[in-house]
Structure formats: structure tokens, C-alpha cells
């Protein structure tokens with residue numbers, strides 16, 4: 001198949017990963033279809049620049065109303081779009097929140113994936129299916145770093161739902177020969193990260209304090225450690241998985257961990273302010289349980305797909321803080 005005949009369908013297109021993936025696929029000459037939920041606010045900030053581009057929107061980029069719980073509409077979208085590649089990224093993805101809304105989290109992260117696997121299985125022409133799995137499936141991991149073979153031991157409702165969906169994807173691959181890949185992604189960040197995830201919350205808070213718009217930054221557990229990479233690199237990994245001759249599962253990670261405290265220190269250093277003066281601790285942001293030691297071994301994807309992460313931890317922190325400072329400047333100039 002020629003590259004320009006490729007049609008991708010993306011669930012969760014309005015999120016951080018969906019927006020970077022859309023840009024990547026458009027660059028590669030795909031036709032990109034995104035599924036969006038109906039909301040009262042028509043503005044979808046991360047993809048608005050593409051929606052306003054008349055050369056792209058309605059030509060090679062389309063949005064369709066749909067909902068992960070609505071199987072009839074999902075099937076109709078498939079029939080109209082006839083995707084050659086499906087990137088399933090949608091669903092409630094905040095781990096802390098999954099303790100408060102476990103049923104809807106499991107419905108979206110678990111059952112909806114099963115629904116899509118069933119639809120993909122029924123398609124007349126083969127569809128390559130990317131499932132956004134997560135390091136949260138490992139939870140209290142039995143080994144460090146984790147590999148594709150590490151047993152799943154999730155510690156949150158979100159992790160349980162992702163473990164269910166990850167294993168189902170494997171079952172559909174083995175049982176029906178479906179081309180489905182689990183991307184087991186560790187935390188990946190960017191200026192487009194949602195504001196309630198810790199890196200964006202810190203970057204935004206630091207910029208607002210530096211410009212006199214806030215007086216403090218209230219956080220949960222500063223000692224938590226994560227393997228943080230760049231979202232732009234991680235969407236490239238998703239695409240690479242679906243271009244390979246065989247479907248498989250891959251860990252996508254940097255192999256390096258840092259604490260929330262280290263992120264805070266690096267972010268405040270950029271604006272030359274003492275973090276201890278501004279950071280307040282609020283245990284209400286703590287989770288009932290935290291994964292033990294999540295750090296990924298990405299040897300397999302490095303070897304098989306020749307993927308590697310770019311940039312360093314300090315560069316990531318700087319990119320995020322500078323983006324927030326620039327956003328404040330643009331707003332104040334309006």
C-alpha cells in the first residue's frame with residue numbers, strides 16, 4: 001500500500017498525544033479522522049490550528065462525533081472512514097481521579113477497548129490497531145526496570161482497566177490474528193499536557209508565580225518518582241509500531257527516573273526563585289496507593305523499531321516552563 005492511501009482513525013484526538021500524532025500523520029501524508037465527543041464548547045485547543053487550516057480540514061483531516069460507549073456510532077464511523085490504522089488513545093487517564101470515578105474509568109479504559117477490538121475484528125479489510133496501554137499496569141512491579149514480560153500488578157482502578165485491555169489485545173492478536181499492538185508507555189509530557197497532571201501543574205504554577213499571578217503552588221507527594229519522557233517522541237513510537245511487519249507489545253520509556261521534587265527544583269531554577277518559599281503540601285492530592293518503582297526498559301523498541309527518546313530531563317522542564325511563560329505573555333498582550 002502506498003503511504004498516501006493510508007487512513008488513520010484516532011480516538012482521543014483532542015488530547016496531548018492525539019494532537020501530536022495528528023500532526024505527525026498529516027506530515028506523512030495520511031488522511032486523518034478523529035473521533036470527538038460532543039461538548040458545549042466547540043473549541044478544541046490542541047487541534048484548533050489544524051481545524052482552522054482550510055488546506056487541511058475537510059481535505060485530509062476530518063472530525064466525527066462519537067462516544068466510546070456508543071457501539072452503533074463507532075461501527076458507523078468505521079464503515080464511513082474505512083481506516084487502515086486505528087490509534088485508540090481515548091478515555092479517562094488520570095490515575096488519582098480513577099479512585100473517585102472507578103466505574104466510568106474502567107468502562108472507558110477497559111470495556112471500550114474490547115468494543116473497538118470487536119469492531120476491528122469484523123472489518124472486511126485488515127485494520128492495524130494501536131492500543132494505548134500504560135506503565136500503570138505494572139503497579140507494584142516485581143522487577144526494575146520493567147520489560148514487556150514483567151507481570152501486571154496494577155495498584156489503581158485505572159491500572160486494572162489498562163491491564164484488562166492490554167491482555168485482551170494480546171488475546172485478540174493470538175486468537176484472531178488481529179494486528180494489534182500494546183504501547184506500554186511511561187509518563188510522557190509536553191506543554192500540551194492536561195493541567196491536572198503534575199508536570200504541567202508545576203510548569204504552569206511556576207510561570208504564574210514568576211509573573212505575580214499566583215502566590216503558591218499546592219502539591220501532593222513530592223517524593224514520587226516517575227520515568228518522564230517527551231510526548232512528541234512517544235507518538236512517533238506509536239506510529240513505528242504499526243509500520244512493523246508483525247504486531248507486538250513494546251515498552252516506551254527513557255529508563256531514567258526523577259522525583260516530583262526534582263521537577264519542582266528544576267522548574268523554579270528556570271525563573272530564579274526559591275521553591276521552598278512557594279510550594280505547599282496538601283495530602284488531599286495523595287493517592288490511596290502509589291505504584292512502587294516504575295521505570296521502563298525500552299531495549300526492545302530501540303532494537304526492533306530503532307526508536308529512541310530525544311532530549312533530557314532538564315530540557316523537558318525548560319520547554320514546559322518557557323511555554324507557560326510565553327502563553328502568559330501572549331494573553332497579557334491581548
Ligand code: G4F
Pocket residue numbers: 093094095096133134135136185186187188196197198199201218219220221222224225226260285286287290
Ligand atoms: O502526573 P501524574 O498525575 O501522572 P501519573 O499518575 O503517573 O499518570 C500518568 O502517567 C501514566 C503512565 O504513562 C499514565 F498511564 C496516566 O494516564 C497518566 O498519563 O502524577 C505523577 C506523580 C504521582 O505519583 C502523583 O502522586 O506525581 C504525584 N503528584 C504529586 N503532587 C501529583 C501531585 N500528581 C498530580 N496529578 N497532582 C499533584 O498535585
